[in-house]
Structures are given as structure tokens and as C-alpha cells.
Amino acid sequence: MDGPERPCPYCGGEATAQGLDVIGHCGAPLCAMARSRALAEEAGVERRRVAEVAREAVAAAVAPVLERVEAETGEAPVLCAVPHRVPVLVPAEESRRADFLAHVAALCDEAFRVEEAEIGAVYDRAAQEPEEPDVVGPACASCRGSCCIRGYSQMAFVKLGTIQGFRRAEPGLTREALLARYQAHFPDESSEGGCLFQGPMGCSLPRSYRAGLCNTYHCELLDALIEETEGAEGPVVVAAADEAGVQVVSIMAPDGRWEEVEH
Incomplete structure (x- = not known):
């Protein structure tokens, strides 16, 4: 059993809860691309956060x-x-x-x-x-x-x-x-x-x-x-x-x- 269905966060179409938990979208190619872009944006935000923490840690020393x-x-x-x-x-x-x-x-x-x-x-x-x-x-x-x-x-x-x-x-x-x-x-x-x-x-x-x-x-x-x-x-x-x-x-x-x- 795939479990109850939930809406895909990218297209709004129906997707299995199990599928959403594993890949984060309904499986359609366009939704897969949207998911990849979202993950890249999240990675960029995290990169900037890590850099900011590191910068604050060294600013006083230099x-x-x-x-x-x-x-x-x-x-x-x-x-x-x-x-x-x-x-x-x-x-x-x-x-x-x-x-x-x-x-x-x-x-x-x-x-x-x-x-x-x-x-x-x-x-x-x-x-x-x-x-x-x-x-x-x-x-x-x-x-x-x-x-x-x-x-x-x-x-x-x-x-x-x-x-x-x-x-x-x-x-x-x-x-x-x-x-x-x-x-x-x-x-x-x-x-x-x-x-x-x-x-x-x-x-x-x-x-x-x-x-x-x-x-x-x-x-x-x-x-x-x-x-x-x-x-x-x-x-x-x-x-x-x-x-x-x-x-x-x-x-x-x-x-x-x-x-x-x-x-």
C-alpha cells in the first residue's frame, strides 16, 4: 500500500504520501525540475549561512x-x-x-x-x-x-x-x-x-x-x-x-x- 494521497507541492496534483516523503514531488518531470531548483536554492541559503557564521567567528581575530x-x-x-x-x-x-x-x-x-x-x-x-x-x-x-x-x-x-x-x-x-x-x-x-x-x-x-x-x-x-x-x-x-x-x-x-x- 502506498498510503493516502496528498497534493504535490509543485503542481497540486495528487501524489502518494510515500512518494512525497521519498522524492518530495509527484514524479512528473516538470515537478522533478522544480524540486531540483528548490533544493539548489536551499543549498545556496545554507552556504551563505555557513559563510556568515564562519565570518563572524574570525572577524574579531583579524x-x-x-x-x-x-x-x-x-x-x-x-x-x-x-x-x-x-x-x-x-x-x-x-x-x-x-x-x-x-x-x-x-x-x-x-x-x-x-x-x-x-x-x-x-x-x-x-x-x-x-x-x-x-x-x-x-x-x-x-x-x-x-x-x-x-x-x-x-x-x-x-x-x-x-x-x-x-x-x-x-x-x-x-x-x-x-x-x-x-x-x-x-x-x-x-x-x-x-x-x-x-x-x-x-x-x-x-x-x-x-x-x-x-x-x-x-x-x-x-x-x-x-x-x-x-x-x-x-x-x-x-x-x-x-x-x-x-x-x-x-x-x-x-x-x-x-x-x-x-x-
């Missing part, structure tokens, strides 16, 4: 910086908060390197069964990775790569699509060149429990060598930061904080230049 920036520029800066994680660096493990190269080699074996001309447009890296706003640089650098720790179990997020994306972007790229590319960028020290390529200065791979996910993933605070700074004409102060408080403060000028400062 008040001297905010006052100094306003005095120097004549404009009140936008304050944004991001997470922070200090990687614990350990000497590179040959076994981890070998496992990663074996992973890439296996992906290449599968990828190179497909001729370059047959690689679909879905792997077009240029289309998948639009240019990031300037503020993403100081935000992610100040964070120190909290999301990169997940790369440990995911082999730096390198998948079959990553390899095909490289081949589509660089016609003639060989299996050997791909393996050598990664091997040449192994850092001497890596984040303990984190991505193999997360070294002392951040990711040791050039942006164009990374998996697409690494270039496009945004945490909720970063998404909120991008929203808040869109169209901002004044300076932006990025504060990276963990459970112990604010750890890194960066200032970005309107022209995109930025620097870490004492706080």
Missing part, C-alpha cells in the same frame, strides 16, 4: 588587519573565511609512488585502446575547466588544501577520463610521456594521509597536469566566497581558520595581486 586595510585603501574590505589544514609532511614512500604509477599505467592501457580521433568531446578539458575567479588562488593557498587529503585513497583523483582529457588536449601524447610527467613531479615529501602530490609548497603538479576535479572542486565556503566577492571593487581579506582559530590571513587587491600578512 580586526586589526581589516582596520589597517581600510585605512590604507579608504575602502572597507570584504572579509571571507575558508577552512585550514596544515599538512603533516613525511618523506616520500617508494611504495606509494609505485602504486600510483601502476594505477596510471593501467588507465593508459585502457585509454590507448581508443584512437585519438574517437575521444569524445566530453573529455574536452578546456570546456570542463573554465577560468577561476582571482580570489580562488589566495583562498585555496591560505586553506593549505583541506580537500587534498581525499586524494590519498583516490590516487590523486586520476581516472580514465583524466587520461583521455590529456590525450584530447595534446595530440600525440604517449603513454611513456604521461608516466614520465607524473614521475618528474613527485615531491620529496608528501602529506601524511593525503595526496601523493601535496608537498611543502602545495600541489607539486602544474595545474594542467592535475585531474580535472582538482581544478574545479569548490568547498561550500569557497563557493560562498566567490558569490560574495563577485563584482567587488575593493580589497578582499581571506582568513583561513581551524578549530584553534585563524591561522593564515591573505589580502587580495582589486587587480588580483595578493599576499599573506601577519595578523
